Amino acid sequence: xxxxxxxxxxxxxxxxxxxxxxxxxxxxxxxxxxxxxxxxxxxxxxxxxxxxxxxxxxxxxxxxxxxxxxxxxxxxxxxxxxxxxxxxxxxxxxxxxxxxxxxxxxxxxxxxxxxxxxxxxxxxxxxxxxxxxxxxxxxxxxxxxxxxxxxxxxxxxxxxxxxxxxxxxxxxxxxxxxxxxxxxxxxxxxxxxxxxxxxxxxxxxxxxxxxxxxxxxxxxxxxxxxxxxxxxxxxxxxxxxxxxxxxxxxxxxxxxxxxxxxxxxxxxxxxxxxxxxxxxxxxxxxxxxxxxxxxxxxxxxxxxxxxxxxxxxxxxxxxxx
Amino acid sequence: xxxxxxxxxxxxxxxxxxxxxxxxxxxxxxxxxxxxxxxxxxxxxxxxxxxxxxxxxxxxxxxxxxxxxxxxxxxxxxxxxxxxxxxxxxxxxxxxxxxxxxxxxxxxxxxxxxxxxxxxxxxxxxxxxxxxxxxxxxxxxxxxxxxxxxxxxxxxxxxxxxxxxxxxxxxxxxxxxxxxxxxxxxxxxxxxxxxxxxxxxxxxxxxxxxxxxxxxxxxxxxxxxxxxxxxxxxxxxxxxxxxxxxxxxxxxxxxxxxxxxxxxxxxxxxxxxxxxxxxxxxxxxxxxxxxxxxxxxxxxxxxxxxxxxxxxxxxxxxxxxxxxxxxxxxxxxxxxxxxxxxxxxxxxxxxxxxxxxxxxxxxxxxxxxxxxxxxxxxxxxxxxxxxxxxxxxxxxxxxxxxxxxxxxxxxxxxxxxxxxxxxxxxxxxxxxxxxxxxxxxxxxxxxxxxxxxxxxxxxxxxxxxxxxxxxxxxxxxxxxxxxxxxxxxxxxxxxxxxxxxxxxxxxxxxxxxxxxxxxxxxxxxxxxxxxxxxxxxxxxxxx
Numbered sequence: 033x034x035x036x037x038x039x040x041x042x043x044x045x046x047x048x049x050x051x052x053x054x055x056x057x058x059x060x061x062x063x064x065x066x067x068x069x070x071x072x073x074x075x076x077x078x079x080x081x082x083x084x085x086x087x088x089x090x091x092x093x094x095x096x097x098x099x100x101x102x103x104x105x106x107x108x109x110x111x112x113x114x115x116x117x118x119x120x121x122x123x124x125x126x127x128x129x130x131x132x133x134x135x136x137x138x139x140x141x142x143x144x145x146x147x148x149x150x151x152x153x154x155x156x157x158x159x160x161x162x163x164x165x166x167x168x169x170x171x172x173x174x175x176x177x178x179x180x181x182x183x184x185x186x187x188x189x190x191x192x193x194x195x196x197x198x199x200x201x202x203x204x205x206x207x208x209x210x211x212x213x214x215x216x217x218x219x220x221x222x223x224x225x226x227x228x229x230x231x232x233x234x235x236x237x238x239x240x241x242x243x244x245x246x247x248x249x250x251x252x253x254x255x256x257x258x259x260x261x262x263x264x265x266x267x268x269x270x271x272x273x274x275x276x277x278x279x280x281x282x283x284x285x286x287x288x289x290x291x292x293x294x295x296x297x298x299x300x301x302x303x304x305x306x307x308x309x310x311x312x313x314x315x316x317x318x319x320x321x322x323x324x325x326x327x328x329x330x331x332x333x334x335x336x337x338x339x340x341x342x343x344x345x346x347x348x349x350x351x352x353x
Numbered sequence: 354x355x356x357x358x359x360x361x362x363x364x365x366x367x368x369x370x371x372x373x374x375x376x377x378x379x380x381x382x383x384x385x386x387x388x389x390x391x392x393x394x395x396x397x398x399x400x401x402x403x404x405x406x407x408x409x410x411x412x413x414x415x416x417x418x419x420x421x422x423x424x425x426x427x428x429x430x431x432x433x434x435x436x437x438x439x440x441x442x443x444x445x446x447x448x449x450x451x452x453x454x455x456x457x458x459x460x461x462x463x464x465x466x467x468x469x470x471x472x473x474x475x476x477x478x479x480x481x482x483x484x485x486x487x488x489x490x491x492x493x494x495x496x497x498x499x500x501x502x503x504x505x506x507x508x509x510x511x512x513x514x515x516x517x518x519x520x521x522x523x524x525x526x527x528x529x530x531x532x533x534x535x536x537x538x539x540x541x542x543x544x545x546x547x548x549x550x551x552x553x554x555x556x557x558x559x560x561x562x563x564x565x566x567x568x569x570x571x572x573x574x575x576x577x578x579x580x581x582x583x584x585x586x587x588x589x590x591x592x593x594x595x596x597x598x599x600x601x602x603x604x605x606x607x608x609x610x611x612x613x614x615x616x617x618x619x620x621x622x623x624x625x626x627x628x629x630x631x632x633x634x635x636x637x638x639x640x641x642x643x644x645x646x647x648x649x650x651x652x653x654x655x656x657x658x659x660x661x662x663x664x665x666x667x668x669x670x671x672x673x674x675x676x677x678x679x680x681x682x683x684x685x686x687x688x689x690x691x692x693x694x695x696x697x698x699x700x701x702x703x704x705x706x707x708x709x710x711x712x713x714x715x716x717x718x719x720x721x722x723x724x725x726x727x728x729x730x731x732x733x734x735x736x737x738x739x740x741x742x743x744x745x746x747x748x749x750x751x752x753x754x755x756x757x758x759x760x761x762x763x764x765x766x767x768x769x770x771x772x773x774x775x776x777x778x779x780x781x782x783x784x785x786x787x788x789x790x791x792x793x794x795x796x797x798x799x800x801x802x803x804x805x806x807x808x809x810x811x812x813x814x815x816x817x818x819x820x821x822x823x824x825x826x827x828x829x830x831x832x833x834x835x836x837x838x839x840x841x842x843x844x845x846x847x848x849x850x851x852x853x854x855x856x857x858x859x860x861x862x863x864x865x866x867x868x869x870x871x872x873x874x875x876x877x878x879x880x881x882x883x884x885x886x887x888x889x890x891x892x893x894x895x896x
Contacts, residue, residue, distance in 0.1 A: 086893075092893070093891070109744070112747075116745070118745035124738040124741070126655075126739060127550055128550065130638060132640035136646075137645040137651060140646035140651075141651075141747075161640065162637045164638070190745075
């Protein structure tokens with residue numbers, strides 16, 4: 033398989049829109065995923081993540097707009113799909129075929145498979161390939177699709193909630209396989225609800241809400257935008273923190289035993305706070321970086337009424353270009 | 354937080370969760386039940402109402418028809434004629450077997466669909482997580498299905514009553530149809546408990562019913578084997594002799610067998626896991642990767658198993674047809690008057706070629722069923738989301754559909770060849786002079802009708818995927834029913850011409866109607882292409 037030109041985005045959409053009757057499932061999505069990245073695709077249930085993936089794969093037909101896979105039109109599935117592999121959210125297999133037979137079928141029709149790497153993945157994911165797939169659990173069905181996709185070495189992997197059925201050990205294998213794929217230069221488009229997983233493997237994320245793109249950012253930048261939560265329990269006199277830069281939402285609570293508990297949010301470095309607390313008798317200090325989860329809860333909370341307040345059309349459209 | 358917490362509410366417990374399950378079953382069964390009931394009652398009413406004008410007025414009248422129908426071969430095919438001198442008896446003889454097969458197979462397949470099909474999709478896990486235990490859920494579905502079978506029987510009885518036939522006969526015939534439905538439900542229910550996948554359960558159900566039909570045919574045709582009819586639901590219905598003896602005992606046997614099957618199925622539901630079956634557990638086995646390398650070969654591999662089952666059924670039926678050919682044609686040669694009469698009743702039976710030709714036209718119906726069921730399997734793969742993995746590969750929908758349609762068409766050709774070989778083997782064994790070439794020509798003659806069925810199924814796949822079986826069966830089974838009714842009631846020509854069967858020459862006794870065959874093939878290709886356009890444009894969607 034020829035190495036993709038790094039300047040060409042692995043996938044790109046322009047005004048991609050899908051209506052199901054009166055329901056607007058996806059509203060003019062403009063998205064560009066650079067080649068070589070692990071790109072997280074996040075959003076609450078019904079945000080339009082799976083619809084986007086079905087449109088990218090040509091399983092659903094767009095109401096408006098277009099999509100490209102490595103600059104080739106997505107609707108030309110023969111050309112587009114020789115450069116991608118897919119793991120669906122809900123893996124359904126042929127119940128009478130064994131796992132090995134399904135892997136052979138997918139290799140037979142797929143974009144080319146590295147059989148040695150596939151055998152290694154079967155071992156690593158601890159899949160019993162001699163069972164009929166009827167006997168597989170959700171997680172085992174997912175493993176079959178994951179093994180088939182990772183073994184293809186296609187330059188783009190489109191994974192739709194691929195780990196919802198995996199146990200924590202297999203989840204680790206999944207993350208390792210994602211890193212190996214990235215190291216080989218593959219692009220990974222990962223739709224997920226597992227924010228810890230996205231945090232662990234993704235370079236960049238896009239957030240979708242109610243069919244609209246609301247944010248595209250590097251994971252590191254997203255975190256920097258957000259605040260660290262600090263809680264300090266003090267014995268004795270309480271220093272005045274109100275003038276310390278970066279502190280907001282300061283709360284002071286009297287605790288039993290004459291102690292005082294301070295809670296506040298901190299943006300930026302903690303140096304000034306630590307200096308201000310130094311003279312006090314600090315019994316306990318806890319600092320917590322917000323997880324992606326909180327960032328998103330925060331995010332959805334803040335943007336809950338994005339549509340109701342009639343954001344100007346096209347405001348989201350420039351994001352991520 | 355200063356807002357007051359909402360007062361705790363008590364969860365709403367419906368007093369009768371079982372009724373919710375019953376309503377669900379009704380929703381899943383009612384559409385098919387209404388169609389089958391309307392078709393059965395409508396056909397019976399039309400044939401009974403026109404009896405006086407058509408049969409009684411024919412030369413020789415009903416008496417001549419009765420003599421014809423007493424021939425063992427005719428009896429094999431259409432059942433023992435009883436009371437042909439009355440509208441009711443004639444209706445039972447002319448459309449009773451067709452309706453019994455329709456009701457039995459519909460009931461059996463609907464049962465497999467609502468039990469095993471729903472379980473296959475995983476919906477029963479959700480259903481059984483509620484307060485209704487599995488045996489009770491099964492029993493409620495079976496009760497609803499049995500109610501539907503009863504409604505079909507009642508509809509036919511009512512139609513015959515309204516047409517002015519005697520009440521006892523109407524009730525006996527209606528009851529026998531309802532009981533054949535109940536038997537089909539029992540077989541389907543048991544198969545759904547035994548096998549953990551819908552395809553095998555449906556195949557086993559149809560196999561049992563077809564075996565029952567063959568047992569009835571042999572029992573009717575061969576006097577020494579007449580007892581076989583007591584082993585067949587169709588035979589028991591015939592033994593009830595509606596409009597003649599109106600016997601209750603055979604129906605009681607059929608009712609007892611049906612009830613036993615229903616009870617065994619309900620009990621079996623207690624002894625197995627959801628999504629499991631009593632047979633065919635998921636055991637480790639050696640993988641066979643033959644024919645998995647490409648989409649066309651995979652389509653072929655997926656076709657082989659169902660094709661084997663269809664081949665066995667068709668081979669058995671047409672072997673029987675071949676075995677009785679000699680007896681049939683000898684009778685008609687000895688009684689030339691009956692040959693004319695037969696021609697009038699729609700059967701060209703005076704020579705073995707004519708006899709074979711008439712019987713080969715029947716072949717279009719199973720060929721249509723095969724095409725519709727294979728196309729429906731593609732819809733099921735889509736609904737189960739199996740196609741998502743296939744279509745994420747470098748593969749267009751056109752190629753996928755071309756591969757499956759080609760495999761289906763090749764399977765249909767193999768089935769037609771099987772029928773030809775079976776008739777030839779049977780007739781040769783009994784000394785009837787039907788050449789292999791004639792047999793092949795007769796079977797090949799119905800291929801355009803089968804093609805129409807495949808085209809219609811593909812049309813529905815593109816534009817109304819939920820209706821693939823109904824639309825796919827329209828040219829073949831629908832056309833056949835229309836021809837049966839049109840022949841029996843002397844319908845206007847344009848009505849008869851709506852059926853593809855009206856345009857089939859009786860090959861090998863007459864040369865093929867090449868323009869008609871070409872026209873039907875062209876129509877089949879056109880509607881298939883329209884279906885392909887729809888299939889390319891629409892979304893692939895699971896349920």
